[in-house]
Amino acid sequence: MHKPKNRVSSRNPVFTHLIRKEECAIRKVYGNLTGLKTNHIQRLERIYRRKIPANQVITQELANYLAELSLEINRQIGVLVARKGAIEYVIVGDQKQIHLPDIGRFRAGYLRLRGLRYLHTHLADIPLNRDDFVDLAMLRFDLVGAIIVNDQGLPGKYYLAHLVPENPEEKRWEVLEAILPGQLTLDFEEFIRALEEEFRRTQGPRDVDDQRERAVLVGVSNGKRLLAEESFRELHELAQSAGLFVMDTIMQHREKIDPKFLLGKGKLNELIIRSYQVGAEVLVFDHDLTPAQARTIADMTELKIIDRTQLILDIFAQRAHSRVGKVQVELAQLKYQLPRLGTRDDALSRITGGIGARGPGETKLEIDRRRARDRIRNLEKELSHLQKGRKQRRVKRQRNQIPVISIIGYTNAGKSTLLNALTHSEVEVKDQMFATLDPTSRRLRFPRDIEVIITDTVGFLRDLPKDLVEAFRSTLEELEDADLLLHVVDLSNPDFEEHITAVNRILEELHLDQIPQLLVFNKEDRVEPQLAETLCTRYNGVSIAAIHKPTLRKLVQRVQEEILRLYPEQEKYPQLKPAALSVSLSV
Missing domain, CATH: 3.40.50.300 (P-loop containing nucleotide triphosphate hydrolases)
Incomplete structure (x- = not known):
């Protein structure tokens, strides 16, 4: 049969080289690669070629491969596996721990799990530790598993844990009993389906048609408790007036406000875990956050962060009906947002100049700021004009x-x-x-x-x-x-x-x-x-x-x-x- 001339055969060496080059760019091995031989890195890259059946937690073949290679390089190896069984990330740690890479933001919804399971090796017979549980809770993995590597470079046993929905005992995860590799018969596909159904049933009395965002209210006090609690009650009313579905409230009393996280680091981790457990999408702080605080907390939690001022502005935006009211609200929002346009990314730092416009030009950030200032000036002029009508009346x-x-x-x-x-x-x-x-x-x-x-x-x-x-x-x-x-x-x-x-x-x-x-x-x-x-x-x-x-x-x-x-x-x-x-x- 005659082949079209514009069709490129997969046997073409140039085409094959391009495919391999693209795969190498996408299939990156993350973590601590310092000192590894080329052969080790190549073997780590080949992990991406493997696939786990949807109904299995891990195959015996993959467990053997990870254990053998982990013992050989004397470092922990972890993989993040999608529900269909594809290996999404391969990460290398040191002898005692693995630092996970940034795996992207995840918008919370009714499905409370990320859709990835985290499996990694332990070079000693040590159960899942605190870092494993924090990763499980904060990143909302479907499952966390530790593969114990024995002296022969083979899997000795598995330690597994998964999140649980909100419950009276306030238990946040469940640790399964240690199990030998040949005894792991868990139907992973059915297990995840049942677990997410349980999350749906227990995450609050909200109808499916209820489109309100779920929120956790957060307060920090370093002064009089009564005043702080009174302000916190008021925040609860504001949140309800704004149309938020308040799932829980967390208040911390501390001598000194943390300039970076507002809360203490441990309390922030507790807040993150609790938010995921109740299915929250928004954290509302009873304080005015600095741009740096809001950015830092958002990066850690992967949730929408709103402070008291933003909440009030949002309520005013919902309630403004007259032209004067709408102008006043937009003006207040722009003045609030202008200093917070400092969040920048290298990808936004693009030169808009060119031929006839030599020099650094304007970055995307500077353009946004200029447009905001121009809009503020226009709104102030319009408000002044509307104010004249009020004066005449x-x-x-x-x-x-x-x-x-x-x-x-x-x-x-x-x-x-x-x-x-x-x-x-x-x-x-x-x-x-x-x-x-x-x-x-x-x-x-x-x-x-x-x-x-x-x-x-x-x-x-x-x-x-x-x-x-x-x-x-x-x-x-x-x-x-x-x-x-x-x-x-x-x-x-x-x-x-x-x-x-x-x-x-x-x-x-x-x-x-x-x-x-x-x-x-x-x-x-x-x-x-x-x-x-x-x-x-x-x-x-x-x-x-x-x-x-x-x-x-x-x-x-x-x-x-x-x-x-x-x-x-x-x-x-x-x-x-x-x-x-x-x-x-x-x-």
Whole structure:
């Protein structure tokens, strides 16, 4: 039969040389090759040609080959084997241990195992050690096995271990009994199928259709425990508001924060193992990580790393609906990310210059930074333009001489619920942090025929990211025109006093602390009446339950009195003249 002219025969010596050259480039032997003879390296390379049947852990032939060669070079030899039996990596160590190469990032999913098993030789009759178990847990191998090499260069016995799903005993792996080579009858294919099915059944009450990312929350404290635990509880609420599925939480108290890993190295290893055990995809830290810390932890864990600021920015990005809100959030995100564009790779360091553009040119990193700075400038210009429109509307309100009342407070304190109750509005209300991002204004008429503008604002938070405060400064500047601030406090929250302090601190930073303020203690129905009365006396405030409209009567009366007290001569707001008094409340 006539062969096509463009077909290259595998017998062609040039073609065969190219194939061999390509194989050599791909089939690299990793690890400690110093001092090995050419013959030893060639024999190590030939391991790649072998294949293990899918239903076997290892063949007797391969075990014999590894044991003989390991004894001859007096070093441990390891292989990483894919589930279909192909040898993916060959690694050489020293007499006591093997340092595994970088085998690439692995995105976690429902299958909690990597799809590789790690088999290696031990030159002494020593079971699997701590390094083996750490490799098993951190790299999520299907199986780890040690082949004991006897004095004749033959396999003496096998030590095997595998990961186990989350369990009440908190056992992370199971070590099988030592077994002789001829007695290894484990059906590996069936074993892995059953193990992964067990992982699926035990990794939390999440439906298959639930697309939320699984997260472990991480906190480190080197100060007051109560403050750290309070902040950690808040992080849990933030994570849920962001749409994360929280699988577990880990808190460490230590005298000094580790500048490299934040946690201690041992605690970090424990965190990694726990994260893999519960099937986490994200680690959320209750701290602002430096770019170096985030990169180091990400390299070690192979999981997505998010700090507190990123989490808050993500929530704001989800909730922004108006053009102003979207611009403010993107501006804050870019300012946060700009210094973190320092992560670079040699592969990114490419010259974009050429003929007519001699010199070093711009690297990919520099281009990204320049584009980010350009985008920041454009967003700042757009925000300034949008801010002019807000100022014009504020001037119009002032010209119409309508008092302005702004509802402020800690996030999820019930501000939007109060606005809806007072004005019969239908602003979206959710029991989660930062449910309201874009300000909402409504008109409100009090019983004494006093008409005001009442505005719901974004919730405050302790340690609010600086870039976020700066980006939302134009929105928060509307508070400058407020005649009265209704500071809503969630009375049922055990940390409400710290929340009051945090809100007042932000008002001081924005130079808004001179505006008259009325404390409104919300959710009085969830605490003892005596507590609400005591706090109202101490802070000269009012207690309500925003979901129960009858409790708002005393608030309406108090706000009305405050407006009249602030402007007794009715010069600024002529409509405040008490000519047409009304005894009926609008709530």
